[in-house]
Amino acid sequence: xxxxxxxxxxxxxxxMVIGLFAGCQSKDxxxxxxxxxxxxxxxxxxEEKKEEKKEEPKKEEKKEEPKKEEPKKEEKKEExxxxxxxxxxxxxxVFEETKVISWIGTNGSSLTFEWDKMDWCHExxxxxxxxxxxxxLENTTYNDVINPRLAAGADLPDVVQMPSKDEDMKFIxxxxxxxxxxxxxxYGYNLAWRFEDNPTVKGQLTTPDxxxxxxxxxxxxxxxxxxxxLNFTWTSELGFxxxxxxxxxxxxxxxxKGADLNGNGEDDEWPLFLRAGMETFMGSMWGLDLRLGYYxxxxxxxxxxxxxxxxxxxxxxxxxYTEGLLYxxxxxxxxxxxxxxxxxxxxxxxxxxxxxxQSYCRLIDGEWKNDGSMPLTFGAVEPYTxxxxxxxxxxxxxxxxxxxxxxxxxxKPDEVFCFLDFLYSEEANNLLYYGIEGVDYKVENGRKIxxxxxxxxxxxxxxxxxNMGAFPRILLAEHRDNAYVPEIGERNAAxxxxxxxxxxxxxxxxxxxxxxxxxxxxxxxxxxxMRVAFITGTRPLSEYDDYVNTLKxxxxxxxxxxxxxxxxxxx
Amino acid sequence: MVLQKKKMTKERFxxxxxxxxxxxxxxxxxxxxxxxxxxLPMGGLVIAFQxxxxxxxxxxxxxxxxxxxIQFFGSPFAYRLVxxxxxxxxYSLVFGFPVPILFAVCVTELRNTxxxxxxxxxxxxxxFISTVVVVGMIKNxxxxxxxxxxxxxxxxxxxRINFLMDPKYFRTIYVASGxxxxxxxxxxxxxxAIVGIxxxxxxxxxxxxITKFKEVWYxxxxxxxxxxxxxxxxxxGRIMSVGFEKVFLLYSPGVYETADVISTYVYRKGIESSExxxxxxxxxxxxxxxxxxxxxxxxxxxxxxxxxxx
Numbered sequence: 001x002x003x004x005x006x007x008x009x010x011x012x013x014x015x016m017v018i019g020l021f022a023g024c025q026s027k028d029x030x031x032x033x034x035x036x037x038x039x040x041x042x043x044x045x046x047e048e049k050k051e052e053k054k055e056e057p058k059k060e061e062k063k064e065e066p067k068k069e070e071p072k073k074e075e076k077k078e079e080x081x082x083x084x085x086x087x088x089x090x091x092x093x094v095f096e097e098t099k100v101i102s103w104i105g106t107n108g109s110s111l112t113f114e115w116d117k118m119d120w121c122h123e124x125x126x127x128x129x130x131x132x133x134x135x136x137l138e139n140t141t142y143n144d145v146i147n148p149r150l151a152a153g154a155d156l157p158d159v160v161q162m163p164s165k166d167e168d169m170k171f172i173x174x175x176x177x178x179x180x181x182x183x184x185x186x187y188g189y190n191l192a193w194r195f196e197d198n199p200t201v202k203g204q205l206t207t208p209d210x211x212x213x214x215x216x217x218x219x220x221x222x223x224x225x226x227x228x229x230l231n232f233t234w235t236s237e238l239g240f241x242x243x244x245x246x247x248x249x250x251x252x253x254x255x256x257k258g259a260d261l262n263g264n265g266e267d268d269e270w271p272l273f274l275r276a277g278m279e280t281f282m283g284s285m286w287g288l289d290l291r292l293g294y295y296x297x298x299x300x301x302x303x304x305x306x307x308x309x310x311x312x313x314x315x316x317x318x319x320x321y322t323e324g325l326l327y328x329x330x331x332x333x334x335x336x337x338x339x340x341x342x343x344x345x346x347x348x349x350x351x352x353x354x355x356x357x358q359s360y361c362r363l364i365d366g367e368w369k370n371d372g373s374m375p376l377t378f379g380a381v382e383p384y385t386x387x388x389x390x391x392x393x394x395x396x397x398x399x400x401x402x403x404x405x406x407x408x409x410x411x412k413p414d415e416v417f418c419f420l421d422f423l424y425s426e427e428a429n430n431l432l433y434y435g436i437e438g439v440d441y442k443v444e445n446g447r448k449i450x451x452x453x454x455x456x457x458x459x460x461x462x463x464x465x466x467n468m469g470a471f472p473r474i475l476l477a478e479h480r481d482n483a484y485v486p487e488i489g490e491r492n493a494a495x496x497x498x499x500x501x502x503x504x505x506x507x508x509x510x511x512x513x514x515x516x517x518x519x520x521x522x523x524x525x526x527x528x529x530m531r532v533a534f535i536t537g538t539r540p541l542s543e544y545d546d547y548v549n550t551l552k553x554x555x556x557x558x559x560x561x562x563x564x565x566x567x568x569x570x571x
Numbered sequence: 572m573v574l575q576k577k578k579m580t581k582e583r584f585x586x587x588x589x590x591x592x593x594x595x596x597x598x599x600x601x602x603x604x605x606x607x608x609x610x611l612p613m614g615g616l617v618i619a620f621q622x623x624x625x626x627x628x629x630x631x632x633x634x635x636x637x638x639x640x641i642q643f644f645g646s647p648f649a650y651r652l653v654x655x656x657x658x659x660x661x662y663s664l665v666f667g668f669p670v671p672i673l674f675a676v677c678v679t680e681l682r683n684t685x686x687x688x689x690x691x692x693x694x695x696x697x698x699f700i701s702t703v704v705v706v707g708m709i710k711n712x713x714x715x716x717x718x719x720x721x722x723x724x725x726x727x728x729x730x731r732i733n734f735l736m737d738p739k740y741f742r743t744i745y746v747a748s749g750x751x752x753x754x755x756x757x758x759x760x761x762x763x764a765i766v767g768i769x770x771x772x773x774x775x776x777x778x779x780x781i782t783k784f785k786e787v788w789y790x791x792x793x794x795x796x797x798x799x800x801x802x803x804x805x806x807x808g809r810i811m812s813v814g815f816e817k818v819f820l821l822y823s824p825g826v827y828e829t830a831d832v833i834s835t836y837v838y839r840k841g842i843e844s845s846e847x848x849x850x851x852x853x854x855x856x857x858x859x860x861x862x863x864x865x866x867x868x869x870x871x872x873x874x875x876x877x878x879x880x881x
Contacts (some may be wrong), residue, residue, distance in 0.1 A: 151847055153625035170845050174626030276823060329715050331825045332735045408626075521840040522646055525827060532825035536736055554647060 088418040090189025093129040102157030105470025106142035110462035118465030158410040177405035190424035214403035222396035223496040226281040287389040301564040354380040396499035619852035639852035675761035694755025738828040808865035
């Protein structure tokens with residue numbers, strides 16, 4: 001009996017010790033995370049691929065005539081073929097034999113994360129002859145996952161979608177990512193002509209010592225950025241024209257208040273709805289950049305939060321808040337509240353990304369269709385002018401929207417780079433934005449005719465991988481035009497001229513970096529809380545001068561000098 | 572002589588070890604867990620004194636001395652952050668600590684078993700709701716437009732209050748919801764302590780004709796005093812560790828004045844901007860202050876009540 005007890009005790013201890021280490025995982029085993037779908041991209045299409053490969057001599061022809069590469073590159077290519085056996089010339093297939101590439105990324109552009117269902121992306125891999133081991137994470141958790149892995153400098157796949165543009169070159173300096181400068185020269189066939197079309201991009205990507213480490217996401221669809229949005233039904237019911245100035249806009253908002261425009265018998269309309277942070281977009285009508293905090297006024301960088309025009313902006317916003325025209329809980333409101341208000345037709349105007357109007361219209365009227373047969377009831381209008389600024393201006397976006405790096409753990413970074421370059425080709429671009437020819441669109445007289453019915457059903461295009469955020473890519477206005485109803489495109493075209501690109505991305509020099517690291521968080525904390533306090537009136541505007549002095553003591557001018565220098569460097 | 576003494580001590584230790592070997596074996600996994608997850612990571616504290624770079628690692632990153640500490644205390648928000656952190660914790664302690672004790676005393680006095688069990692179960696439930704859901708509920712209840720609290724205020728003819736955007740309400744909201752969430756679950760240990768009190772003490776007191784209040788004051792409270800002391804010391808050890816998740820989910824720039832605590836600031840500055848050295852330095856400062864609180868409270872309690880952690 002005693003011996004049995006001993007044996008039992010030993011067994012129990014052994015089980016506990018084994019249990020303790022059960023959670024530890026071998027490095028070789030694939031990860032299993034509920035938030036991620038880590039699968040081989042083309043497994044199920046493997047057989048199809050082999051069959052089609054046999055009957056595709058067309059592709060070989062294509063290979064002979066790359067789209068825009070320079071002759072110099074052809075010569076270079078031949079040398080490279082001899083040296084490294086890379087046959088890539090800017091067109092598909094990128095590899096003669098299937099190449100496996102591991103990858104981590106997220107899809108912020110459409111918030112669909114099921115890699116297995118992204119047929120358009122799988123098609124890109126198929127024509128490139130690539131098998132992607134994709135670890136697709138949800139957008140909201142991506143930074144929380146990738147940052148610790150980057151901090152640990154371990155467990156990184158071949159290609160990493162960076163959590164930021166690495167403006168302070170932290171990850172570049174850490175040596176975690178391969179230098180790509182020579183690859184750009186040797187294999188950057190498509191990147192080269194894309195950069196020629198958008199000349200600032202390459203300069204922005206180049207470090208002060210002349211090297212390139214990342215492949216970017218280039219977004220040239222700047223005209224789909226935030227703009228004033230208006231409920232056209234309410235405006236016409238009230239007999240108002242589209243406002244031209246902020247004063248006219250104020251009069252319209254006042255008319256909307258309490259007019260029971262949704263006809264439910266209650267005083268529940270909000271003339272202006274904003275979510276937390278959206279109030280910063282409106283700064284552009286005062287010639288301010290309240291997102292970055294610094295504005296390039298014809299070559300001179302101004303700190304927006306201490307500018308005299310900012311006091312005028314605060315006075316105006318405070319007036320909207322105190323008179324009940326601005327949604328009273330905007331600083332804490334969420335998507336749920338936004339959806340609820342739009343669904344109940346309680347919103348008179350807003351200020352947001354213009355393409356969102358499609359979903360706003362659908363929320364207001366469940367019967368509304370996005371096939372172009374019904375007019376927009378909520379859409380973008382020209383920016384209102386203010387007396388202190390006078391210009392019609394909207395804040396655009398920097399063309400570099402994100403970057404991808406090839407990790408130091410990648411055994412063949414040059415080959416992986418070839419695939420990244422291929423993603424910039426016309427062929428990959430067509431698949432990424434228009435889908436598969438013959439299935440999602442057909443070509444007539446050189447124009448792509450999209451199957452709009454198919455695209456508008458069950459979020460089809462997003463699920464299929466339209467504009468997939470985990471790929472480096474170039475996004476043009478025409479790509480967005482095709483994704484939305486024609487009226488959204490028309491309205492964008494009408495306000496395109498007013499967009500101004502803010503101070504663009506550029507790597508910081510060592511001393512600039514030190515200034516940013518020391519002061520940036522404190523400054524944004526202070527101006528963020530004071531912006532809300534002044535608008536809601538918890539701090540009176542009579543304290544504005546003290547506030548400006550505090551920001552000056554917190555070195556806002558030093559920060560403006562950093563952005564001035566960066567701006568000068570970008571040109 | 573000394574050698575002999577050493578030999579004896581060694582023999583005694585070996586004898587004790589041999590006797591309790593299975594107990595030591597049972598303890599082994601816990602020891603390993605602590606070494607792996609609590610002591611080995613302490614090596615990472617060196618990051619607090621480095622310009623840490625992931626590629627260079629712990630050994631090759633540049634040493635920067637007290638740069639991050641100086642930067643934190645040089646920040647215009649250092650005082651506010653420490654003040655907010657301490658005040659939120661202190662209020663939670665002052666208002667949150669006695670409630671479970673009172674609740675435990677009341678519950679154990681209930682004679683009807685069905686009511687007692689129902690009350691206990693209902694009071695435990697909020698503990699099992701995730702912070703995200705609790706914060707969602709708080710936001711719904713306190714909404715200015717259709718929250719139940721503001722509807723009630725409006726019903727009484729009062730003016731609706733923007734609770735979540737006004738800094739002066741943040742601490743009250745945080746502490747009150749914290750007490751609601753935790754008092755039931757925290758009372759378990761006190762209920763267990765009260766149930767363990769020898770019933771003969773109460774019986775003899777009853778014979779002496781003691782009132783209910785005096786029974787609680789002179790028997791129940793003194794008997795559970797050691798439990799209260801130990802839990803109080805442990806609570807003090809968390810005075811600088813305000814729950815990050817709840818503050819983070821509940822705050823917005825409009826209430827930074829009273830809501831921004833060290834952990835949320837470190838998140839914004841340290842994690843979002845990848846300043847690992849800075850966040851480690853502030854974390855180290857936090858831990859040192861917590862340790863000093865535990866140590867100080869332990870010494871004071873030891874002197875006053877002769878009950879202490881060590």
